[in-house]
Amino acid sequence: MPVSRDDWTELALTALRRAGYRAGGARRQVIELLGGEECALTALEIDRRLDSVGRASVYRALEQLEQLGLVQRLEVGGEAAGYERRDPGGEHHHHLVCERCGAVVPFADEDLERAIDAVSDASAFRVLSHEVVLRGSCGACAGAKPRQAA
């Protein structure tokens, strides 16, 4: 059973404390913001939403959280990287990205996870995380302009 949003916030704060970090205000705000989001936010979006927090602190917090495995960094678009909370228990998702309008839609699939686990096990790597991105046109964009309709 995955933890809930608020639980994740608690978890993250605790994990940081146990990792020897002090409780400053910037990091806490980043954590609380991420805890309330289902999907990824870019560092700049986070910075924009947190007036009293400096941009550098946002990046620093995200890096620390990523290293502790509490946040997953995603290379979704060609521009900024996305960051989203990661429930230690499992229950994670991947993304469908519309190349036309930029929409990012999360999805989850058991078979896909199994296939990835099998590849991970068979490889010489010690795989710690993975990321799947499906690109194309979302329903609206594909419908609006059937892509290369003669």
Add this chain to the structure above:
Amino acid sequence: MPVSRDDWTELALTALRRAGYRAGGARRQVIELLGGEECALTALEIDRRLDSVGRASVYRALEQLEQLGLVQRLEVGGEAAGYERRDPGGEHHHHLVCERCGAVVPFADEDLERAIDAVSDASAFRVLSHEVVLRGSCGACAGAKPRQAA
């Protein structure tokens, strides 16, 4: 049956000509370089290897090739994007990335592809491409330093 390196080079040059592009030297050099590579190169690596080609031309060529579906852009590391040739026929691979040493190792897996196709078909998106990245430590790095060994 996938096309071979040289075939891909030919194919790309033909596709560009048919798409109405003229045959300048910069683009040809980028294509020939990519045609000879199995795995991804960053735009800067390409620029570095092609003395007589301007950096901007490299980016422009890569963008055009990507749009024609001849090149796949990868968001592998946190830094530069990678570009590799894409055989229209199929036969494509994904990547294992070592977060310690930066090694990028390609792999292919049928079951994984099937799972992705199933998700694609079930989604509302018109999926045109996909990318899977497995992150962790490569054999050497994992062995050398058992990751968080007390």
Add this chain to the structure above:
DNA sequence: ATCTGTGCAAATAGTTTGCATCCTC
């Protein structure tokens, strides 16, 4: 001759770093 392709350099955008200060422990 025309109009695209190219190289150079400047402009952008995202991310990182240096440093003085603030605040937690």
Add this chain to the structure above:
DNA sequence: GAGGATGCAAACTATTTGCACAGAT
């Protein structure tokens, strides 16, 4: 009081754009 945490601004890196010129058709 000591040392980490933070904000600001400057530094960097990757990528894009403007523009004049070369080259392809």
